[in-house]
Amino acid sequence: MIRENVDLQALNTFGLKALARYFCRVDSEARLSQALDFAREHKLPLLLMGGGSNLLLRENFPGLVMQVALRGITHTLQDERSVRVHAASGENWHDFVQHCLSQGWYGLENLALIPGSVGAAPIQNIGAYGVEAGDLIECVDVVDIRTGERQTLNHEQCAFGYRDSVFKHSLRGRKLILGVTFRLWRTPQPNLRYAVLAQALSDKGAGPQEIFDAVCAIRRSKLPDPAVLGNAGSFFKNPVLSAEHYARLQQTNPDIPGFPSDAGGPVKVPAAWLIEKAGWKGRSHGGAAVYEKQALVLVNRDHASARDVVELAQQIMTSVQQQFGVALEPEVQWVPPFEPPFL
Numbered sequence: 001m002i003r004e005n006v007d008l009q010a011l012n013t014f015g016l017k018a019l020a021r022y023f024c025r026v027d028s029e030a031r032l033s034q035a036l037d038f039a040r041e042h043k044l045p046l047l048l049m050g051g052g053s054n055l056l057l058r059e060n061f062p063g064l065v066m067q068v069a070l071r072g073i074t075h076t077l078q079d080e081r082s083v084r085v086h087a088a089s090g091e092n093w094h095d096f097v098q099h100c101l102s103q104g105w106y107g108l109e110n111l112a113l114i115p116g117s118v119g120a121a122p123i124q125n126i127g128a129y130g131v132e133a134g135d136l137i138e139c140v141d142v143v144d145i146r147t148g149e150r151q152t153l154n155h156e157q158c159a160f161g162y163r164d165s166v167f168k169h170s171l172r173g174r175k176l177i178l179g180v181t182f183r184l185w186r187t188p189q190p191n192l193r194y195a196v197l198a199q200a201l202s203d204k205g206a207g208p209q210e211i212f213d214a215v216c217a218i219r220r221s222k223l224p225d226p227a228v229l230g231n232a233g234s235f236f237k238n239p240v241l242s243a244e245h246y247a248r249l250q251q252t253n254p255d256i257p258g259f260p261s262d263a264g265g266p267v268k269v270p271a272a273w274l275i276e277k278a279g280w281k282g283r284s285h286g287g288a289a290v291y292e293k294q295a296l297v298l299v300n301r302d303h304a305s306a307r308d309v310v311e312l313a314q315q316i317m318t319s320v321q322q323q324f325g326v327a328l329e330p331e332v333q334w335v336p337p338f339e340p341p342f343l
């Protein structure tokens with residue numbers, strides 16, 4: 001059922017006000033065809049969404065917003081070591097992680113408590129605590145928005161990278177994700193590469209359930225709950241600098257953290273450190289603010305408008321550029337899209 005002039009405020013975790021000219025909750029194949037036909041017939045721009053937890057809605061949307069709510073989880077046992085699990089795109093991510101754990105299907109536990117849907121997970125290759133969803137994704141079922149043609153993209157075709165995939169580039173806005181197939185382990189494969197997690201578990205053992213519980217506890221202590229304080233998680237990606245750029249910054253900032261992929265190779269620097277060092281932690285602009293416990297998160301402190309959030313983000317980007325020569329790139333999906341550079 002397609003509705004007109006629908007308020008999206010409760011459907012995006014930033015809690016920003018925006019109206020959809022048309023809105024449809026797609027919870028069946030019939031609704032999916034109906035919505036795609038409607039958009040084609042009326043030549044409407046489409047905005048796909050799941051849980052709205054990675055969106056910055058900057059203005060009313062003039063086309064059709066489709067909230068993808070297809071459900072269902074199936075599995076096939078592959079061999080003694082692994083299981084193939086398919087989840088429809090509208091499954092809630094955290095519930096899916098919990099379900100897999102309860103079935104003895106391991107690998108996703110480091111990704112507990114990430115808000116949103118299974119269908120959005122491949123888009124930015126969600127990641128946390130040393131694991132990325134793409135590590136465990138075997139293939140992704142999609143439908144082409146213009147032609148209605150269905151296709152299965154294998155792992156290589158998804159071109160997963162750091163908060164990145166083919167869905168942000170050549171397939172941007174062209175495919176609706178119907179479901180995702182994961183290859184999970186049937187024996188625990190604890191991943192404790194992330195130091196904070198390893199420390200939290202040092203005297204508790206490190207089975208999958210302990211990892212899941214520790215990740216949930218760490219996240220609850222560090223990140224604001226969107227139900228209480230509007231936000232979209234990490235607002236910016238961690239920038240990756242050349243070894244030379246990083247060495248130059250080290251001369252004036254000996255305490256700058258950095259994670260090289262290889263010796264002498266590019267270095268990933270925590271955006272939170274740069275933002276905090278530039279003096280933004282806890283600061284506000286209109287109703288928007290930089291979260292006081294984690295500078296990477298922008299929050300809707302007090303009835304923020306999209307303009308408050310955008311202006312705050314732009315001020316942070318300008319200041320980090322001027323102080324460190326680093327161009328921060330938003331991780332959150334801006335609608336309409338972010339257009340660099342504005343400086």
Ligand SMILES: Cc1cc2nc3c(=O)[nH]c(=O)nc-3n(C[C@H](O)[C@H](O)[C@H](O)COP(=O)(O)OP(=O)(O)OC[C@H]3O[C@@H](n4cnc5c(N)ncnc54)[C@H](O)[C@@H]3O)c2cc1C
Pocket residue numbers: 013047048049050051052053054055068089114115116117118119120121123124125126127128175176177178223224225226231232233234333
């Ligand atoms: C408190 C908090 C913590 C977070 N922590 C993390 C974290 O640790 N790691 C991390 O990676 N992310 C994190 N995020 C970001 C967010 O949870 C993820 O990006 C998540 O995958 C978004 O899912 P969603 O269903 O809400 O997507 P939405 O926000 O609804 O959409 C995100 C993007 O995916 C597209 N999309 C959604 N569904 C589909 C579909 N079925 N087909 C095609 N395109 C689609 C949308 O058009 C949009 O471009 C966090 C967010 C919050 C609020």
